[in-house]
Amino acid sequence: MIRMPEPDGAVLARRSEIVAALRTIVPGEGVIDSERERRAFDCDGLTAYRQLPMVVVLPETTAEVAAVLRYCRANAVKVVPRGAGTSLSGGALPLEDGVLLGLGKFKRILEVDVANRCAVVQPGVTNLGITHAVQAEGLYYAPDPSSQIACTIGGNVAENSGGVHCLKYGLTTNNVIGVELVTMDGDVIRVGGKHFDAGGYDLLGVLVGSEGMLGVVTEVTVRLLPTPPGARALLIGFPSVEGAGECVAAVIAAGIIPGGMEIMDKLAIDAAEAFVQAGYPMDAEGLLIVELDGCAAEVDHLIAAVETIAVEHGATSCRASRSEDERLLFWAGRKAAFPAVGRISPDYYCMDGTIPRKAIGRVLKRMKTMEERYGLRCANVFHAGDGNLHPLILYDANKPGELQRAEDFGADILRLCVEVGGVLTGEHGVGVEKRDLMDTMFNEVDLNQQQRLKCAFDSESLLNPGKVFPQLCRCAELGRMHVNAGKLRFPDLPRF
Amino acid sequence: MTIYRPSDEKQLSEIVARAAAERQPLEVVSGGSKRGLGRPVKAEHVLDVSQIAGVVNYEPAELVLTARPATPLAAIKAELAAKRQMLAFEPPDWRALMGSNAEPTLGGALACNLAGPRRVRAGAARDVFLGFSAVNGAGEIWKAGGKVVKNVTGYDMMKLLAGSFGTLSVLTEVTLRVAPRPETETTILLHGLADEVALRTMAKALNTPFEVSSVAHLPPAAARRSQVAEIAGGLGAVTGARLEGPAPSVAWRAEAVERLVGRGARLDAAASARFWEEAGEVHRLLPPDGRVLWRLCPAPSFAAAIVDAVRRRLASTEALFDWGGGLVWCSLDGGEAGPDAGAAIVRAAMKPAGGHATLVVAPEATRERSAVFEPAEGPLGELTARIKAGFDPFGVLNPGRMREGS
Ligand SMILES: Cc1cc2nc3c(=O)[nH]c(=O)nc-3n(C[C@H](O)[C@H](O)[C@H](O)COP(=O)(O)OP(=O)(O)OC[C@H]3O[C@@H](n4cnc5c(N)ncnc54)[C@H](O)[C@@H]3O)c2cc1C
Numbered sequence: 001m002i003r004m005p006e007p008d009g010a011v012l013a014r015r016s017e018i019v020a021a022l023r024t025i026v027p028g029e030g031v032i033d034s035e036r037e038r039r040a041f042d043c044d045g046l047t048a049y050r051q052l053p054m055v056v057v058l059p060e061t062t063a064e065v066a067a068v069l070r071y072c073r074a075n076a077v078k079v080v081p082r083g084a085g086t087s088l089s090g091g092a093l094p095l096e097d098g099v100l101l102g103l104g105k106f107k108r109i110l111e112v113d114v115a116n117r118c119a120v121v122q123p124g125v126t127n128l129g130i131t132h133a134v135q136a137e138g139l140y141y142a143p144d145p146s147s148q149i150a151c152t153i154g155g156n157v158a159e160n161s162g163g164v165h166c167l168k169y170g171l172t173t174n175n176v177i178g179v180e181l182v183t184m185d186g187d188v189i190r191v192g193g194k195h196f197d198a199g200g201y202d203l204l205g206v207l208v209g210s211e212g213m214l215g216v217v218t219e220v221t222v223r224l225l226p227t228p229p230g231a232r233a234l235l236i237g238f239p240s241v242e243g244a245g246e247c248v249a250a251v252i253a254a255g256i257i258p259g260g261m262e263i264m265d266k267l268a269i270d271a272a273e274a275f276v277q278a279g280y281p282m283d284a285e286g287l288l289i290v291e292l293d294g295c296a297a298e299v300d301h302l303i304a305a306v307e308t309i310a311v312e313h314g315a316t317s318c319r320a321s322r323s324e325d326e327r328l329l330f331w332a333g334r335k336a337a338f339p340a341v342g343r344i345s346p347d348y349y350c351m352d353g354t355i356p357r358k359a360i361g362r363v364l365k366r367m368k369t370m371e372e373r374y375g376l377r378c379a380n381v382f383h384a385g386d387g388n389l390h391p392l393i394l395y396d397a398n399k400p401g402e403l404q405r406a407e408d409f410g411a412d413i414l415r416l417c418v419e420v421g422g423v424l425t426g427e428h429g430v431g432v433e434k435r436d437l438m439d440t441m442f443n444e445v446d447l448n449q450q451q452r453l454k455c456a457f458d459s460e461s462l463l464n465p466g467k468v469f470p471q472l473c474r475c476a477e478l479g480r481m482h483v484n485a486g487k488l489r490f491p492d493l494p495r496f
Numbered sequence: 497m498t499i500y501r502p503s504d505e506k507q508l509s510e511i512v513a514r515a516a517a518e519r520q521p522l523e524v525v526s527g528g529s530k531r532g533l534g535r536p537v538k539a540e541h542v543l544d545v546s547q548i549a550g551v552v553n554y555e556p557a558e559l560v561l562t563a564r565p566a567t568p569l570a571a572i573k574a575e576l577a578a579k580r581q582m583l584a585f586e587p588p589d590w591r592a593l594m595g596s597n598a599e600p601t602l603g604g605a606l607a608c609n610l611a612g613p614r615r616v617r618a619g620a621a622r623d624v625f626l627g628f629s630a631v632n633g634a635g636e637i638w639k640a641g642g643k644v645v646k647n648v649t650g651y652d653m654m655k656l657l658a659g660s661f662g663t664l665s666v667l668t669e670v671t672l673r674v675a676p677r678p679e680t681e682t683t684i685l686l687h688g689l690a691d692e693v694a695l696r697t698m699a700k701a702l703n704t705p706f707e708v709s710s711v712a713h714l715p716p717a718a719a720r721r722s723q724v725a726e727i728a729g730g731l732g733a734v735t736g737a738r739l740e741g742p743a744p745s746v747a748w749r750a751e752a753v754e755r756l757v758g759r760g761a762r763l764d765a766a767a768s769a770r771f772w773e774e775a776g777e778v779h780r781l782l783p784p785d786g787r788v789l790w791r792l793c794p795a796p797s798f799a800a801a802i803v804d805a806v807r808r809r810l811a812s813t814e815a816l817f818d819w820g821g822g823l824v825w826c827s828l829d830g831g832e833a834g835p836d837a838g839a840a841i842v843r844a845a846m847k848p849a850g851g852h853a854t855l856v857v858a859p860e861a862t863r864e865r866s867a868v869f870e871p872a873e874g875p876l877g878e879l880t881a882r883i884k885a886g887f888d889p890f891g892v893l894n895p896g897r898m899r900e901g902s
Contacts, residue, residue, distance in 0.1 A: 115699045115797040138705070160648045167645075173652060174623050187875035194795035196822045197609060197620055198659060199852025199870025200880055200898065205622055205655020209648050226705040249557040255580055255676035295706060295752065298745030354644045356558050386646040387558075423642040424649045434649075441649055442639070449638045450651050452886035456879060468650065481634045481889045483517040 001407070002090075002432045004051065005466045007097035011077055012054070018077060019055050022099070025067045030105075032056035041082065041100050045147075046090040046433055048349075048403055053080070053094030058102045062180060062188060062218040065101070069216065070186030072099060078462050079184070081212040083124065083155030086147045088350055089431025091159060091211050091467060101216060103154050109133045110219070116194045117224045118177060123154025123217045127161075130222060139224040142169035145427070146335055154217045160209030162427035164260040164334070167385035168293075169225065171427065173208040178221035181207060181214075184458040194221060206453065211429050212464045214457040231259060231293035232303055233330045236310045237284030237317035241265050241380070244286035245360035247313040248384045251290065251306055258306070259293040261385035262334050265364075268341065268379040268392070269333075275340035278333035281317040288315075288384065289334055291327070337381045338392065345377075345394035349406045353417030354426035357387045366416055367391060374409040376402070388426035389417065415440055430468045438470050447471075452478050501544040505629065505637060505668040511543060512666065513635025516890040524662040524894050526566045528598035529591050530608055534661050535868050536860050538896040545603070548668055556581055559645055560626065561674050565603025565667040572602055576674055584675035585620050586612025588776030593789075593857065603667050609659030612776035613710035613738070615819050616702060624673040625654035630665035633888025643671045656883075662894045663902070664887040678740035681709075682750055683768040685726060685761040686735040691715060691800040691817070694735045697757050698820040699797065701737045704756055706749040710738040710772055713817040718781040724771045726761055736763075738772060781816055782827045788837040789827050789857035796821035798849030805845035810838055830859070839866045869898050 011018070023031045032038055033055055043050040059065045072079050078098035085092050094100045106122035109130070113119065114137050121130055127148040130141040144163035145151055151161070157179065162171045169175070178192030192204040207214055238244040244263045251258065264272065264280075264287045273280045280287055288310070292302045303320050310318050321327035333340070341348050355363055364380070371378050379392045391413055395406040414424050418440045425434055438447060447469060454461070455475035465472055500522070502508035515522050521539035525531060526546060549566035556579040563572060569587055576582050587605035591597060611620030627641025640653035657664055689697060694713035701708045714722065716732040727734045737753060739746050754760060763771060774780055782789065794802055799821030807813040812829030828838045837858045846853050852870035855863060872880045884902045887893075895902065 113795075113797075114703065115696075116795050117699075117702060138703070160652065162646060170619070170623065171646070171648075173655070174619055183875065183879070185875070189876050189879065191876075193850040195793045195849075195851030196615060196819060197611070197622070197793055197852075199793070199854065200872050201664075201883060202609070202622055202655045202659050203876075203879070203883075205658070206651050206653065208655075209652045226703055229705045252559060252676070253557045255679070257676060294741075295745060295748055297748035298742060301742050301744050354642070354646050356555070356560070356644055358555070358558065383646070387644050388646045422644050423647040426644075426646040427648055429648055430650065438650070441642070445636050445638045446640065447650075449632060449636070449887070450640070450653070453651055453653070453656070453883065456882035456886045479886075479889075483513050483634050483890075 002436055004095065004432070005472055007095070011097045015054060018075065021071055022055060022057055022068065025071060026057055026059050026064050030058045030060065032058070041085070041094060041102065044085040044087040044090060044092040046088055046093070046431065049090050049093050049432060051094045051096055053100035054097055056100045056102060058105050060105045062182065065182045065216055065218055066186045066188055068099070068101065069182055069184055073184050073186060073460065073462060076460065076462065078465055080464050081158070081216050083152030084126070084150045086151045087155065087159060087429065087431060088352070089425065089429040089433040091429050091431040093432055095466065103152065106218065112137065113194065114139070118194050118221050119224055120219060120221045121153055123220055124152050127151050127153060127156055134224055135227065138227055140227050141222050142175050142225050143172050146338065153220050153222065157208050157217050157220055158210065158212045159429040160427070162388070164262060164383065167261060168257050168259050173205065175223045176204070176208055176220060177223050179204060179207060179217050180219035182216045182218055184215070184460070184463045192221065211431065211468055213454055213467060214463070228293040229295050230299055231291055231327060232299050233289055233291040233321045233327045234303060234306055235280065235319045235330050236288040236290065236315045237281035238286040238288065238314060239316055241286035241364055242361035243314050244288040245357060245384065247288060247310055247315065249357055250309045250313055254305065254309060256302055256305060258290050258385065260289070260291040262289045263287065263382040263384040264334065264337065265380040267377065268337050268381050271340040271344050271379060272333035272337050275343055276332045276336050278329050280333055284316060289330055334381065341379050341392045341394065346396040346398065349393040349395060349410055351389065351391045351393065351410045351413050352425045352428040353414050353422055354386065354388045355417050355420050355422035357384070359420035359422070363416060363420060367413060370409055370412055374405050376406060376409055383426070386426070387422065411437060432467055435468060436470050448478055455479065497540055497542065499542045499544050501547055503547045505548065505631065508545065508548065508666060508668060509631045509635045509637050512631050512633065512892065515541070515892045516634050519890055519892070521892045521895045524666050526603045527568065527601040529596045529600040530594055530604055532594045532596065533608060533856060534897045536864050536896065537894050543666065545666060551575060552669060559674050560643060560671060562643060562669065562671040563602055564669055566601045569600045569602055569605060577677065580677045581674045582677045583624070584614060584618035585610070585624055586614045586776055587621065588612045588778070590777065592777060593779040602670065606658050606667065606670060607660065607662050613712060613772045613818055616711065616822065617707065617709040618675070622655050622658035625658050625670065626673055627671040628654060628657065628667050629669040630657065630667045632665045633890055633893045641671065645673050661897050663884060663898055664893065666893065679742045680746055680765045681738060681740040681768045682746055682765065683763040683771055684737045684750055684754060685730070685763060686758055687730045688732050689713065689735050691803065694733065695797065695800050695817065695821045697735055701753055701757050702820050704753055706739065706752050707741065708737050708753060709740050711820045712736050712775050714781060715815065717814055718816040721781050722771070723774060723780065724763065724767050726763060726767060727771060736771060738768060775818055778825055782825060783814055786830050787827045787857070788830050788833050788855065788862070789825065790838070790842050791854045791856045792824040792826055792842070792846060792851065793822060794824065794846055794849035794851035799824050802845045802849060806838070806841055809841045835862065836866050837862045
């Protein structure tokens with residue numbers, strides 16, 4: 001288990017005074033003090049980690065957020081922002097000595113601007129809520145995490161969330177164009193807007209994916225896209241997952257970027273089919289779902305092209321959806337893969353590494369040997385187009401030692417992803433979960449530079465500390481940069 | 497003045513470390529084609545990274561390319577074209593615009609966060625920048641991001657370095673996402689629309705689900721300067737909408753778009769490509785000599801009103817609209833614009849829209865006096881300064897390029 005920073009005894013001792021002060025900022029039930037009610041916030045989607053927050057605050061206005069942060073900054077109180085709490089990496093895990101700042105009351109759609117193809121929304125609006133609010137205009141918000149009914153746009157911004165359509169339409173970062181941000185100092189800053197790009201440093205770009213550590217987002221402007229006129233999906237069975245992987249590479253090499261391209265392995269196929277009866281080919285070891293979207297002329301043209309490629313790559317079955325219902329049915333199994341796996345195992349642990357696609361065969365083989373070594377099964381669903389793996393490790397938390405084994409297994413998978421040229425996380429974030437693996441990708445200099453950015457926003461490390469970085473930021477120390485002029489390796493270079 | 501020309505990353509880091517130790521600022525130059533963009537750098541010495549060049553790894557099926565930053569864009573484009581791929585953000589060639597004949601490089605395109613007419617659909621340099629290795633202002637070699645297309649491990653430092661004009665770190669190796677080259681393209685041309693009407697028409701085209709990948713509007717004077725016969729020889733203003741993809745799809749979508757925005761002429765694939773290249777390079781479409789040039793990025797629907805507001809004060813104003821109005825090139829007579837190159841008027845006109853304005857072409861003395869980039873004030877300005885200090889604590893990397901004093 002990952003250890004969180006030691007709570008600050010001085011802060012804990014002042015708890016009732018802090019609660020009282022917060023009540024003067026956020027009235028009534030906006031400050032939650034009772035243990036029973038705080039319990040509802042003790043974890044996010046990474047349920048193996050739980051911590052009761054010191055106090056929960058649910059502000060309703062930017063001014064309240066700013067006042068809370070200003071108070072916390074002045075009193076050295078830590079703050080953990082939270083949206084819907086669906087993070088799978090423990091990004092919203094509370095701190096014993098920290099305020100849990102929930103943005104759940106920021107639920108309004110502020111503006112739908114059709115001429116500029118964007119919407120201005122509050123951070124607590126759900127991902128799907130945005131599309132619902134704009135679809136009458138023929139528009140939608142493209143990034144579609146499977147959690148989209150529940151997760152908030154504020155959480156999406158913090159995690160730079162993806163979804164099955166991000167190969168073609170991009171991640172959150174490519175679809176958010178502005179935010180209002182409150183810094184830990186309580187300053188309200190607008191970054192971006194309805195325009196393209198930045199007039200100075202692209203702060204919006206680093207805020208997206210910063211895991212709630214740089215500021216609290218109180219308003220988001222998202223880019224909207226016109227709803228594609230149609231889409232069809234192909235359900236393609238392969239005798240091996242590797243075969244499905246090679247087909248994906250061939251589709252891309254042929255110049256086709258499908259709307260979505262997902263692979264499931266045998267265990268995932270079986271679980272999903274038993275759960276939703278999507279009509280998946282039960283003889284397949286690897287299932288590939290390819291969705292083409294656009295106008296009918298393009299979709300039909302590309303469906304035919306992908307079918308040809310699939311057959312050339314040894315597909316044993318290939319079905320194209322003939323109706324919208326059938327297309328949705330093809331997806332139903334994939335979209336329900338997590339809960340479906342949940343039905344065949346008391347618990348599962350979802351990993352999120354990305355690998356170069358060409359390494360898929362090697363990685364799957366190594367994962368098989370790990371299954372044996374750890375004595376745990378692993379189902380695989382895979383955003384195949386962009387190489388983003390979601391191995392689901394099946395375990396039973398009630399059996400002594402199994403959670404630890406699952407975590408060790410997961411860490412081994414992620415190390416393997418890095419070893420083959422990939423990364424620790426494709427869309428779920430580092431959070432607490434992968435924090436202590438950061439050194440497999442980054443050395444101390446790399447991490448120090450990241451932390452110096454953090455220090456520019458939050459010099460006292462009060463905002464969501466204990467996440468992402470294996471060591472807490474030491475801003476004062478990092479600020480005193482030294483030059484290694486003593487170790488100059490090229491004495492023959494001309495001097496200044 | 498000394499020119500330092502390191503042959504590898506280690507040597508580069510050594511030079512920066514020494515510059516930092518001796519508090520000697522450096523002007524960082526790759527190809528040098530956009531040296532005149534931004535404020536003049538206050539540095540005695542030049543760090544010429546032109547030797548840090550070459551493609552390191554290119555895997556078409558992974559859609560990923562890793563190269564050293566001084567690799568000429570032309571070389572990269574050729575290597576990608578051989579595999580029927582491309583840089584989707586279409587880095588425009590601004591040599592003529594900047595009055596330079598130096599070689600545009602990949603690192604320069606990233607450091608300036610370039611984007612061509614396909615910006616509305618495919619994003620800018622920032623959107624394809626996956627990872628890098630770089631040297632910070634203390635001479636430390638550091639890296640961020642990765643070499644795969646999807647990655648959220650750690651802060652997205654690529655976004656921060658894209659558009660940082662070499663003021664935060666010196667790139668030494670970069671990885672970016674590449675894209676398949678569309679099979680074909682066409683452009684629908686609508687003639688004679690007034691600016692305001694053209695903006696609404698462009699918005700309409702972008703709001704169709706038919707994947708319009710570029711939209712630009714050339715007022716009559718700009719259209720007349722085009723080298724594409726169908727545009728120059730038309731009836732005044734020209735509004736263009738580009739469609740790309742498989743041939744049957746392009747044909748079908750062009751029909752569908754025309755049904756919504758009105759019948760127009762069509763450019764074939766070659767003319768279409770030439771037109772959008774010209775729109776990205778921009779200089780040929782604008783009046784020559786004695787001018788200052790602003791690049792405005794407002795909320796698109798405000799574009800025509802902004803130009804009108806500037807023109808009411810400065811009669812010499814000439815504009816052209818790309819990105820559906822999200823990019824406005826605004827050319828002013830240098831004399832009429834006055835000592836601040838029209839900054840006060842342009843920025844005041846931008847106020848209601850939000851967004852940012854950059855003074856791209858102006859005499860060096862003017863660029864030194866005025867805020868070339870959008871001024872950042874209050875807490876945002878302080879934050880910007882703290883970020884710069886966190887990467888370049890001794891102020892040795894391109895000091896003054898983006899803001900006075902840093
Ligand atoms: C079943 C399931 C399926 C999922 N599928 C996907 C998927 O397909 N793709 C994907 O990318 N993710 C997926 N996720 C992960 C998760 O839904 C996303 O990370 C989501 O963006 C989290 O949003 P949230 O509102 O729940 O944020 P939370 O979990 O509450 O918080 C996440 C992080 O954001 C910060 N934060 C939240 N709001 C703000 C704010 N306003 N300002 C600053 N920081 C803030 C928190 O501090 C925390 O660090 C899935 C999760 C589940 C449970």
